[in-house]
Amino acid sequence: MVPVTAYLILAAVLxxxxxxxxxxxxxxxxxxxxxxxxxxxxxxxxxxxxxAVNVVDGQVVVFLVLTVAAAEAAVGLSMIVTIVRxxxxxxxxxxxxxxx
Amino acid sequence: xxxxxxxxxxxxVVAVFGAVMMIAQKNPxxxxxxxxxxxxxxxxxxxxxxxxxxxxxxxxxxxxxxMVLFLFVIMLxxxxxxxxxxxxxxxxxxxxxxxxxxLLGVELVLIVKSVFMSGAVGGMMAKPTDDFGSxxxxxxLLFTKYxxxxxxxxxxxxxxxxxxxxxxxxxxxxxxHGAPSEEAVNEPTAGKxxx
Amino acid sequence: MTTAAPIIDLxxxxxxxxxxxxxxxxxxxxxxxxxKSGNAVAWLALAGPVLTGILTxxxxxxxxxxxxxxxxxxxxxxPMAVFFKIIFLGAAFFAIGSSFGLLKNRIVNxxxxxxxxxxxxxxxxxxxxxxxxxxxxxxxxxxxTIPLFVLAAFFKDDRLSVEAGIKYLxxxxxxxxxLLYGMSFLYGLGGTTxxxxxxxxxxxxxxxxxxxxxILTLSVITILAGLGFKLAxxxxxxxAPDVYQGAPTPVAAFLSVGSKAAGLVAxxxxxxxxxxxxxxxxxxxxxxxxxxxxxxxxxxxxxNVVAVRQSNIKRMMAYSSIAQAGYIMVGMVALNDFCxxxxxxxxxxxxxxxxxxxxxxxxIEDATGSCEISTYAGLSRTSPALAVTxxxxxxxxxxxxxxxxxxxxxxxxxxxxxxxxxxxxxxFLYWLVGVGLVTSVVxxxxxxxxxxxxxxxxxxxxxxITFDAPxxxxxxxxxxxxVVFGLFPEPVLQFARQIPPPYELFQH
Numbered sequence: 001m002v003p004v005t006a007y008l009i010l011a012a013v014l015x016x017x018x019x020x021x022x023x024x025x026x027x028x029x030x031x032x033x034x035x036x037x038x039x040x041x042x043x044x045x046x047x048x049x050x051x052a053v054n055v056v057d058g059q060v061v062v063f064l065v066l067t068v069a070a071a072e073a074a075v076g077l078s079m080i081v082t083i084v085r086x087x088x089x090x091x092x093x094x095x096x097x098x099x100x
Numbered sequence: 101x102x103x104x105x106x107x108x109x110x111x112x113v114v115a116v117f118g119a120v121m122m123i124a125q126k127n128p129x130x131x132x133x134x135x136x137x138x139x140x141x142x143x144x145x146x147x148x149x150x151x152x153x154x155x156x157x158x159x160x161x162x163x164x165x166x167m168v169l170f171l172f173v174i175m176l177x178x179x180x181x182x183x184x185x186x187x188x189x190x191x192x193x194x195x196x197x198x199x200x201x202x203l204l205g206v207e208l209v210l211i212v213k214s215v216f217m218s219g220a221v222g223g224m225m226a227k228p229t230d231d232f233g234s235x236x237x238x239x240x241l242l243f244t245k246y247x248x249x250x251x252x253x254x255x256x257x258x259x260x261x262x263x264x265x266x267x268x269x270x271x272x273x274x275x276x277h278g279a280p281s282e283e284a285v286n287e288p289t290a291g292k293x294x295x
Numbered sequence: 296m297t298t299a300a301p302i303i304d305l306x307x308x309x310x311x312x313x314x315x316x317x318x319x320x321x322x323x324x325x326x327x328x329x330x331k332s333g334n335a336v337a338w339l340a341l342a343g344p345v346l347t348g349i350l351t352x353x354x355x356x357x358x359x360x361x362x363x364x365x366x367x368x369x370x371x372x373x374p375m376a377v378f379f380k381i382i383f384l385g386a387a388f389f390a391i392g393s394s395f396g397l398l399k400n401r402i403v404n405x406x407x408x409x410x411x412x413x414x415x416x417x418x419x420x421x422x423x424x425x426x427x428x429x430x431x432x433x434x435x436x437x438x439x440t441i442p443l444f445v446l447a448a449f450f451k452d453d454r455l456s457v458e459a460g461i462k463y464l465x466x467x468x469x470x471x472x473x474l475l476y477g478m479s480f481l482y483g484l485g486g487t488t489x490x491x492x493x494x495x496x497x498x499x500x501x502x503x504x505x506x507x508x509x510i511l512t513l514s515v516i517t518i519l520a521g522l523g524f525k526l527a528x529x530x531x532x533x534x535a536p537d538v539y540q541g542a543p544t545p546v547a548a549f550l551s552v553g554s555k556a557a558g559l560v561a562x563x564x565x566x567x568x569x570x571x572x573x574x575x576x577x578x579x580x581x582x583x584x585x586x587x588x589x590x591x592x593x594x595x596x597x598x599n600v601v602a603v604r605q606s607n608i609k610r611m612m613a614y615s616s617i618a619q620a621g622y623i624m625v626g627m628v629a630l631n632d633f634c635x636x637x638x639x640x641x642x643x644x645x646x647x648x649x650x651x652x653x654x655x656x657x658x659i660e661d662a663t664g665s666c667e668i669s670t671y672a673g674l675s676r677t678s679p680a681l682a683v684t685x686x687x688x689x690x691x692x693x694x695x696x697x698x699x700x701x702x703x704x705x706x707x708x709x710x711x712x713x714x715x716x717x718x719x720x721x722x723f724l725y726w727l728v729g730v731g732l733v734t735s736v737v738x739x740x741x742x743x744x745x746x747x748x749x750x751x752x753x754x755x756x757x758x759x760i761t762f763d764a765p766x767x768x769x770x771x772x773x774x775x776x777x778v779v780f781g782l783f784p785e786p787v788l789q790f791a792r793q794i795p796p797p798y799e800l801f802q803h
């Protein structure tokens with residue numbers, strides 16, 4: 001039996017990698033995918049906790065979070081389409097009309 | 101025991117490898133592929149943790165549909181290799197950020213490890229019932245106890261639908277005075293009036 | 296496991312459902328009239344929050360509510376929910392009312408969608424205010440922010456607007472991922488998603504001497520970071536000025552009041568409702584009271600100091616709203632009987648002043664196309680009424696005595712002082728109030744700078760500004776609110792005092 005701790009550490013590592021992606025990536029699409037990865041890491045933690053406390057509620061939460069993530073991805077991607085249309089770039093460094 | 105451990109070890113390594121490769125790629129298509137790889141490995145972990153249904157949902161919906169949507173947008177916009185992207189051009193800045201994140205990751209792992217090794221939650225892992233995480237059990241909770249948030253996500257999907265249409269749609273007035281595009285060439289130039 | 300189907304008592308959700316249907320009506324009306332509805336669709340949308348507000352107040356005063364729970368205790372209408380619902384609906388009213396000017400040339404297509412999305416975001420806020428459980432809180436928060444991403448980027452051919460939208464999207468998604476990660480730890484500790492039961496369960500575990508401290512700290516840090524992004528508290532504030540500058544002005548106004556109030560509700564529910572018992576420094580080494588106090592102090596300092604250097608009025612207002620969030624958090628960390636009521640009253644007063652100021656900014660932007668502070672030079676000569684109105688709003692934001700902003704600041708600081716005097720643990724609140732008072736003086740400088748521009752410049756840079764009917768209405772309502780609730784705050788305060796104290800937030 002693998003201890004639940006191992007899964008939680010995996011979730012923490014994935015969350016960290018996602019955060020790293022958000023901070024260093026210059027490509028808008030990869031940036032957005034890194035955020036999705038962070039959400040997935042949180043989902044993995046929820047599933048692991050659901051197993052640890054032996055209550056299925058955590059899995060239902062993950063189901064709802066997947067729905068929310070899908071909605072967010074739809075809006076985000078359509079916004080990326082718009083930005084490519086009028087700026088011809090997905091480089092975050094070049095989206096600098098506003099000071100970050 | 102060892103069988104489980106080996107499966108976990110392999111899937112964990114693949115999941116982290118996929119995630120790291122995803123952020124290290126220059127080409128967004130390859131990036132999507134590595135994220136799908138990572139998600140598949142995570143789905144294995146889901147199944148190991150008793151979440152059979154959600155493992156399937158993760159593969160079918162997330163890796164199968166949402167990631168394909170990403171791929172579709174990348175292809176649609178023809179973004180492959182058009183400009184030099186990849187990592188940031190300010191090295192100092194990147195190194196600082198990198199150190200920051202490494203520190204964050206190490207801290208997270210250490211904290212989680214120390215807490216759970218001490219047995220606050222990790223010790224609670226009891227043998228689950230046979231139907232733990234089955235479709236029936238998840239569905240039962242979803243449609244009884246969690247009916248209310250479930251319906252709220254319905255409203256959220258309406259918002260996403262409207263929002264995506266508003267954002268991605270090319271309006272006629274925009275074509276008339278916006279940047280020249282393929283559609284603008286095909287459209288009669290008289291279409292300056294908004295719809 | 297047997298789960299009985301909970302009765303979803305739709306009676307309690309009548310205002311929310313009504314507003315949702317109203318948003319659908321707005322979409323449909325715009326479609327049916329072939330998108331040539333002119334201003335009619337905006338008037339229709341404006342009626343939505345007004346009618347919902349009347350419905351909420353009538354239902355509350357008829358005793359229809361009173362700690363009613365629905366959907367298996369996931370949805371609860373308590374005085375805090377009702378109070379914040381009024382704030383959300385007010386913010387939506389002002390935002391819609393001040394966007395009529397955009398219909399002339401900025402928003403040609405998708406008028407119904409623009410107003411419908413504002414209403415749907417408000418629906419999300421209403422559900423958020425009534426949630427007492429983690430996942431419905433999370434979904435409510437997402438329902439609040441996802442329409443705002445689209446609204447911020449609504450001028451699709453304006454590069455600034457699209458850039459603002461994408462920045463807000465990344466930051467919003469990041470903050471909700473942080474929040475969810477923090478909440479997953481909470482779920483793991485208590486084994487339940489209900490905040491009240493979670494509190495009892497964790498208190499029980501902690502009582503048995505099993506360590507929950509470190510993991511609770513971890514979840515506190517991630518949740519505070521997530522909410523810090525939502526509330527734009529430094530160091531998580533970088534996005535706010537950019538997004539406010541690029542977004543359509545009414546949307547920026549709605550972000551600064553509605554979205555901020557939504558973040559405050561989430562904070563009150565998760566941190567104060569769920570974790571007030573664990574504030575004890577013995578249990579958590581890095582207790583969240585101190586962390587929040589640090590965030591509040593940095594918000595007051597950074598917001599006020601950086602605002603001085605801005606030349607664009609929307610960026611200045613963004614920094615000023617960061618500073619205002621700092622003042623609000625001072626009330627939050629007081630954690631005594633007055634903390635939530637003072638915060639609610641502050642938000643109420645802030646709504647009138649801030650939405651009013653943004654309405655003036657929107658009006659001037661529609662007339663001149665500029666948001667530079669220099670545009671306001673000599674406004675008192677060309678449009679004296681407008682200059683007086685703007686002056687009143689700015690003075691209220693500064694906190695000058697007879698106006699609502701002063702009463703709000705007074706109650707927040709009084710709550711903090713009272714708490715600091717009552718227990719030595721809260722001694723740091725004296726420092727916090729001190730920082731608040733000093734930075735208020737800095738705030739006076741940059742607000743007064745605009746007043747100086749309006750009154751002490753001989754050569755006006757604008758021709759006289761013309762008003763349309765909805766704008767007159769919005770400005771009049773905001774002006775009345777700022778003056779009347781400054782002179783007679785008692786009725787609103789009476790209502791705000793019904794909000795339960797921190798330890799009993801979800802007890803009913």
